[in-house]
Amino acid sequence: MDLADKGGIEALTMRKLAERLGVEPMSLYYHVASKDELLSGIIGLAEGEIEIPADDLDWKTAIRRMAISFHDVLKRHPWAASLPQAAGVSPASVSPARLRYMESVLGRLREAGFSANMTHHAYHALDSHIVGSTLWHAGYASIKGFPKDIATTFARSLPVETYPYLLEHIEQHVNPALRDGKSEFEFGLDLILDSLERLRTAKVKRTRSPRKL
Amino acid sequence: MDLADKGGIEALTMRKLAERLGVEPMSLYYHVASKDELLSGIIGLAEGEIEIPADDLDWKTAIRRMAISFHDVLKRHPWAASLPQAAGVSPASVSPARLRYMESVLGRLREAGFSANMTHHAYHALDSHIVGSTLWHAGYASIKGFPKDIATTFARSLPVETYPYLLEHIEQHVNPALRDGKSEFEFGLDLILDSLERLRTAKVKRTRSPRKL
DNA sequence: ACCTGAACACCGTTCAAGT
DNA sequence: ACCTGAACACCGTTCAAGT
Numbered sequence: 180m181d182l183a184d185k186g187g188i189e190a191l192t193m194r195k196l197a198e199r200l201g202v203e204p205m206s207l208y209y210h211v212a213s214k215d216e217l218l219s220g221i222i223g224l225a226e227g228e229i230e231i232p233a234d235d236l237d238w239k240t241a242i243r244r245m246a247i248s249f250h251d252v253l254k255r256h257p258w259a260a261s262l263p264q265a266a267g268v269s270p271a272s273v274s275p276a277r278l279r280y281m282e283s284v285l286g287r288l289r290e291a292g293f294s295a296n297m298t299h300h301a302y303h304a305l306d307s308h309i310v311g312s313t314l315w316h317a318g319y320a321s322i323k324g325f326p327k328d329i330a331t332t333f334a335r336s337l338p339v340e341t342y343p344y345l346l347e348h349i350e351q352h353v354n355p356a357l358r359d360g361k362s363e364f365e366f367g368l369d370l371i372l373d374s375l376e377r378l379r380t381a382k383v384k385r386t387r388s389p390r391k392l
Numbered sequence: 393m394d395l396a397d398k399g400g401i402e403a404l405t406m407r408k409l410a411e412r413l414g415v416e417p418m419s420l421y422y423h424v425a426s427k428d429e430l431l432s433g434i435i436g437l438a439e440g441e442i443e444i445p446a447d448d449l450d451w452k453t454a455i456r457r458m459a460i461s462f463h464d465v466l467k468r469h470p471w472a473a474s475l476p477q478a479a480g481v482s483p484a485s486v487s488p489a490r491l492r493y494m495e496s497v498l499g500r501l502r503e504a505g506f507s508a509n510m511t512h513h514a515y516h517a518l519d520s521h522i523v524g525s526t527l528w529h530a531g532y533a534s535i536k537g538f539p540k541d542i543a544t545t546f547a548r549s550l551p552v553e554t555y556p557y558l559l560e561h562i563e564q565h566v567n568p569a570l571r572d573g574k575s576e577f578e579f580g581l582d583l584i585l586d587s588l589e590r591l592r593t594a595k596v597k598r599t600r601s602p603r604k605l
Numbered sequence: 606a607c608c609t610g611a612a613c614a615c616c617g618t619t620c621a622a623g624t
Numbered sequence: 625a626c627c628t629g630a631a632c633a634c635c636g637t638t639c640a641a642g643t
Contacts, residue, residue, distance in 0.1 A: 193636060205637080206608050214636065261474070269535060270546035278550075278558060285557035296571055298557075299564045303528065304521070304580030311524025315516065322482060333483035337491075344498035344511075345491060351512040358509055367517030367584070374583035377590075406617060418618080419627050427617065 191258070193217075216272070218262055223274025225259040228252045231283050238291035239372055242284055246309055249280065250364055253313040257320075260313040292383055293375075304371050312364045327353050404471070406430075429485070431475055436487030438472040441465045444496050451504035452585055455497055455518070462493065462522050463577055470530040473523060505596055506588075517584050525577045540566050 193214055197204040211217045230248040232241050253260040284305065288298040322329060334349045351357045361369075406427055410417040424430045443461040445454050466473040497518065501511040535542060547562045564570045574582075 192634090194634085203609055205610085205639095208637070209607060270542055278555060281561070282555050282558045285561055289557055289560075295560055295564060299561060299571060300574070300576060300579040301583075302561065303525070303576040304583050307524030307528060307576075307580055308517070308520050309524070310527060311520030311522070312516070314523060314527070315520060329483055342491060342495050344502055345495045347502075347508055348494070348498055348512060348515065351508060358512060361513070363513060363516040363520075366513040367520055370514075370517050370584050370587035371580070373590075374587045377586075405615090407615085416628055418620095418629085421618070422626060 219272040219274070222259050222262055223276055225252055225256040226274050226276035226280065228255070229276065229280050231279065238287045239376060241287050242305070243368065243372060245280065245284060246305055246368055247365070249309050250313060253309070254316060257313070257317040260310060260317060292379060294382075297375075297378065301371075301375055305368075308364075308367055308371060312367065316364070432485040432487070435472050435475055436489055438465055438469040439487050439489035439493065441468070442489065442493050444492065451500045452589060454500050456581065456585060458493065458497060459518055459522055459581055460578070463526060466522070466526040467529060470526070470533070473526040473530060505592060505599075507595075510588075510591065514584075514588055518581075521577075521580050521584060525580065529577070 193207055194204045196217075197207055207217070211220070228248075229245065229252055232244045236244070281302070285298055285302055288301055289295070293301060330349050330353050334346055334353075337346060339346060406420055407417045409430075410420055420430070424433070441461075442458065442465055445457045449457070494515070498511055498515055501514055502508070506514060543562055543566050547559055547566075550559060552559060
């Protein structure tokens with residue numbers, strides 16, 4: 180079921196899926212209520228691939244690993260990043276795998292000493308970064324042809340006087356030697372995690388020695 | 393042209409658009425090469441609403457405002473956040489308004505003293521946050537019925553022992569009194585901006601007095 | 606329990622032809 | 625210059641009917 184769309188891209192249609200299964204399109208409706216339900220199903224399968232690390236890691240390492248694993252999953256299955264928005268989103272269609280992931284991230288934050296409020300916001304910041312990064316990555320990767328050639332051609336069409344910084348930015352994409360080792364995803368992730376760590380230590384200090392400062 | 397889909401949701405179809413314009417569907421192809429081109433067009437219109445602040449603001453305030461304005465635009469026109477992934481993305485279809493926005497953000501960062509490499513990563517971190525947050529927001533807002541009721545019902549269906557932190561998280565959504573004033577979007581944005589500011593001042597200090605430390 | 610034929614109400618797009 | 629009729633190759637989905 181899942182294999183069907185991994186090969187192809189988002190040309191996953193009820194009729195083609197049925198054909199692949201050697202069956203008539205309407206037969207699928209015996210097993211599944213609607214296409215949305217089917218999509219929720221395969222998204223759940225993908226989310227099952229997210230790695231939840233062992234308990235002995237500190238909060239930052241653990242969350243960093245989960246975020247990277249989630250991002251990797253979404254890179255492997257780009258449709259899983261864009262579909263949730265298109266498909267009918269309802270709480271009931273959220274996969275157990277996703278719930279498990281959420282619970283784990285939230286738990287790490289809470290147990291590291293973050294307040295419920297901070298944890299709430301931290302979770303959403305991480306989630307937005309993962310989804311946003313993946314969508315950008317998927318869009319960039321989906322450009323047909325050789326992206327570098329296209330980017331270069333595009334850059335040449337821009338007036339240098341009006342877009343000097345944008346041209347520099349495109350150059351960074353075309354020539355990876357101009358960037359350091361960290362990926363765009365990990366860089367942004369660390370910006371978020373570092374801010375969280377600062378907020379945490381500031382709070383822990385206050386709590387530990389309330390009179391000393 | 394734009395008004396057509398603002399009212400309705402993503403039921404924007406060539407045939408319905410034609411009907412609204414009192415014309416036959418095929419007539420549209422005289423004015424536009426494909427549906428993708430039309431979609432790129434209306435996305436550009438939305439992006440034109442992004443506010444670019446005056447030059448006299450410091451980099452952090454300026455970027456913060458642009459990010460919030462961009463996010464507001466995407467909240468007003470949710471389709472503009474999800475479409476770019478679905479529609480055929482090609483450099484040529486990026487609107488002048490978007491280029492102007494990019495140039496402005498990149499310029500603020502560079503002129504604030506960030507290296508080309510740092511600016512590159514900072515831009516993508518901000519962009520991912522804006523897109524990711526908006527998609528989450530749109531998905532959450534699109535849930536039919538009263539989201540709070542649905543969330544509460546959903547929460548009750550979860551076993552408390554296995555998902556204690558997730559339940560707490562849902563509670564935070566249902567009861568806004570449990571959160572502080574800042575929106576999820578602004579909180580995450582400030583995590584990123586604060587990290588950037590730290591990296592910047594660390595570098596400026598190093599540059600200003602290389603021997604003193 | 607599992608599948609199908611026939612049908613409905615949609616899509617985007619092409620192309621030769623009309624005014 | 626601008627619009628249209630007719631047609632093509634698709635969609636998701638329902639429902640009564642078959643084995």
